[in-house]
Amino acid sequence: MKPMKTKTLVLFIVMLSFGLMSSTCSKDDDSSSDDDQSQIPGWVQTAKAGTWKISLYKDDGEDETYHYTGYAFTFGDNNVLTAVKGDDTTTGSWSITHDSSSGDDDDGGSSGDVDFNIFFSAPPVLEELSDDWDIINITSSKIELVDVSGGNGGTDHLTFVKI
Numbered sequence: 561m562k563p564m565k566t567k568t569l570v571l572f573i574v575m576l577s578f579g580l581m582s583s584t585c586s587k588d589d590d591s592s593s594d595d596d597q598s599q600i601p602g603w604v605q606t607a608k609a610g611t612w613k614i615s616l617y618k619d620d621g622e623d624e625t626y627h628y629t630g631y632a633f634t635f636g637d638n639n640v641l642t643a644v645k646g647d648d649t650t651t652g653s654w655s656i657t658h659d660s661s662s663g664d665d666d667d668g669g670s671s672g673d674v675d676f677n678i679f680f681s682a683p684p685v686l687e688e689l690s691d692d693w694d695i696i697n698i699t700s701s702k703i704e705l706v707d708v709s710g711g712n713g714g715t716d717h718l719t720f721v722k723i
Contacts, residue, residue, distance in 0.1 A: 596674045596695075597658045603676075603698045604656055607635040612703065612720040619688070620714030627685050632723060641678060643686055652680035652690075659692070676705050693718060 612635070614628035634642045641654040655677045676693040680686035693705035703720040 600656050600658065600674060603695070606698055606700055607654070607656070607703060608637070609700070610634075611723045613723050614718065615702075615721040616717055616719035617689075618715075618717040620709070620712070620716060624688075627688075633720065641680070643680070650680060650683065650686055652678065652686065654678050656695075676703070689718065691716070 612633045613631060614625060614633070617623075617625045617628060631643050631645045634644075635654050636642060639653045639655050641652040643650045643652070657675050657677060659673050659675050674695055676695050677691075678693065679690045691707050693707050696704040696706050698704070701722045705718040707716045707718075708714075709716070
């Protein structure tokens, strides 16, 4: 083989090897979140389909579900979240979003970087629900969420069931 062809061949093999090594050594964290991201439209439709109540709210392990007795929640169009208790109606906002920056606070649940976002500015009992929750599971009759606090490391659980 001629020296120029040998050098070209060696260079090609080195480049090919480097390319293979870099592709096999790269970390692909997005595979599960891509799957979950594709489920967002279905999860949104499920949340919007009906009225929900809170069947579980644990704040750092303490059961505080009783604070939400009598509340009915609707996840409406244009990200409007409505909470009704008796004659009192409070509006907030909600969304289900893909957030690639939230990967560090995931609890290892099924949702990867997908957040179920809830926001109320008042009253304090509803403000307590305001967070970017990780999705554990969403079915036609139940929405299970979890949040691991970045501050104290406590874990909160929130479950809605269809009324």
